[in-house]
Amino acid sequence: GEYRDRLHKVEPQLHSFLHVSETAMQEAEAVDQMVAAGRELGPLAGVFVGVKDNICTVDMPSTGGSEILKDYRPAYDATVVTRLRDAGAIVVGKTNLDEFGMGGSTEGSGFQVTANPWDLSRVPGGSSGGSAAAVSARQCVVSLGSDTGGSVRQPASFCGVVGMKPTYGRVSRFGLMAYASSLDAIGCFGSSISDVAILLNVISGHDKFDSTSSKRDVPNFAEELVSLSNIEAKPLKGLRVGLIRETIGAGVDAGVVSAIHAAGSHLEHLGCVLNEVSLPSYSLGLPAYYILASSEASSNLSRYDGIRFGNQVGSEELSSLYGNSRANGFGDEVKMRILMGTYALSAGYYDAYYKRAQQVRTLIQKCFKDAMNENDILISPAAPTAAYKIGEKTDDPLAMYAGDIMTVNVNLAGLPALVVPCGFVEGGQVGLPVGLQMIASAFREDILLKVGHIFE
Numbered sequence: 090g091e092y093r094d095r096l097h098k099v100e101p102q103l104h105s106f107l108h109v110s111e112t113a114m115q116e117a118e119a120v121d122q123m124v125a126a127g128r129e130l131g132p133l134a135g136v137f138v139g140v141k142d143n144i145c146t147v148d149m150p151s152t153g154g155s156e157i158l159k160d161y162r163p164a165y166d167a168t169v170v171t172r173l174r175d176a177g178a179i180v181v182g183k184t185n186l187d188e189f190g191m192g193g194s195t196e197g198s199g200f201q202v203t204a205n206p207w208d209l210s211r212v213p214g215g216s217s218g219g220s221a222a223a224v225s226a227r228q229c230v231v232s233l234g235s236d237t238g239g240s241v242r243q244p245a246s247f248c249g250v251v252g253m254k255p256t257y258g259r260v261s262r263f264g265l266m267a268y269a270s271s272l273d274a275i276g277c278f279g280s281s282i283s284d285v286a287i288l289l290n291v292i293s294g295h296d297k298f299d300s301t302s303s304k305r306d307v308p309n310f311a312e313e314l315v316s317l318s319n320i321e322a323k324p325l326k327g328l329r330v331g332l333i334r335e336t337i338g339a340g341v342d343a344g345v346v347s348a349i350h351a352a353g354s355h356l357e358h359l360g361c362v363l364n365e366v367s368l369p370s371y372s373l374g375l376p377a378y379y380i381l382a383s384s385e386a387s388s389n390l391s392r393y394d395g396i397r398f399g400n401q402v403g404s405e406e407l408s409s410l411y412g413n414s415r416a417n418g419f420g421d422e423v424k425m426r427i428l429m430g431t432y433a434l435s436a437g438y439y440d441a442y443y444k445r446a447q448q449v450r451t452l453i454q455k456c457f458k459d460a461m462n463e464n465d466i467l468i469s470p471a472a473p474t475a476a477y478k479i480g481e482k483t484d485d486p487l488a489m490y491a492g493d494i495m496t497v498n499v500n501l502a503g504l505p506a507l508v509v510p511c512g513f514v515e516g517g518q519v520g521l522p523v524g525l526q527m528i529a530s531a532f533r534e535d536i537l538l539k540v541g542h543i544f545e
């Protein structure tokens with residue numbers, strides 16, 4: 090009840106939600122009755138969860154933030170949503186995003202701009218800005234986002250909440266609207282590590298509807314944290330932490346750099362061994378990412394043709410029906426990505442762009458592998474700056490893309506990464522939050538949660 094009141098109270102200022110559930114209160118009452126009847130409840134019984142609007146829900150529209158899917162209602166729940174409901178969670182609404190996940194500020198939504206709860210004149214980050222803002226403002230307890238190049242981690246940093254991008258394949262993407270399939274991951278937001286650990290447990294694991302989902306066992310992340318409550322035991326003693334040199338250099342806000350250094354010293358105090366490591370191919374990640382992500386997007390978005398999905402703009406001829414529906418339905422950023430991607434995949438350019446980018450991807454994977462031989466986790470900022478002003482980068486796509494420098498490499502390598510708030514920089518009324526990104530080897534979310542938990 091408290092969360093719901095708050096959801097409605099702050100929503101007119103924040104605009105985090107595109108749709109709010111009309112049945113949430115009844116569902117919550119049903120849970121109360123189950124409690125009264127002494128029934129056994131799931132791990133998220135009665136918990137209000139926000140779900141990014143590119144994740145399909147049967148009981149609410151799912152638009153992907155795009156005009157082309159305005160009022161679209163899927164015929165099924167995404168697997169993550171089914172798992173949430175099975176665990177007793179209440180999906181309280183669908184959160185705002187940059188259209189189909191393409192953007193870093195949520196200003197690219199086809200419907201509305203979401204504000205950052207710390208300073209309403211600033212962006213919440215993106216593309217999962219609605220999910221991050223909603224948790225930050227306590228409109229819901231936890232939320233789901235998607236992370237193709239940083240869309241969970243950067244908004245978590247901007248909104249001062251915890252954000253987890255799991256290993257590629259850890260969580261089923263059945264029912265997630267595909268942006269770039271070799272990079273897409275569904276991730277979690279919460280205001281504590283424990284909340285994120287419980288949520289991750291609920292949504293992880295193999296799904297027969299997603300052939301890229303891993304069959305590996307899922308550890309009990311939440312339970313492992315409980316055993317750490319005895320801090321006297323120095324659970325982080327000897328843990329090797331590598332601070333990525335390339336992420337604290339030129340172009341990164343000085344306040345962000347000092348917050349990351351402070352976080353590093355804090356980890357040392359907790360018994361970690363801190364080293365600087367170099368990832369020589371780091372700066373190649375951004376161009377490689379934008380070529381690969383746009384290429385995959387140009388293919389994935391071909392399904393929005395006005396016939397199978399989405400709003401149709403009628404015409405006498407079939408080809409102009411496709412053209413008109415897409416010209417009307419897609420926003421500018423999405424159109425630009427489709428053009429870039431189609432170009433990069435064209436005969437004659439394929440070798441120079443797409444193939445090159447794939448080679449860079451292999452190089453980046455190798456750099457991470459080498460760095461992980463010497464370190465248990467790597468750390469860096471989650472973004473080069475704290476939240477910026479609404480409108481500041483809308484006319485400058487390259488400046489917007491540059492903001493993804495800290496996060497895209499992780500997706501290219503398929504690794505898990507966790508962002509935890511680690512300090513503030515000046516700005517706004519009370520300062521603006523800064524997030525620490527921690528990266529681990531594939532399927533080692535457990536280490537990240539453990540460090541995050543002790544660090545909290």
Ligand code: GLN
Binds near residue numbers: 238
């Ligand atoms: N900002 C990046 C992009 O626009 C990442 C988005 C994401 O992770 N969905 O592609």
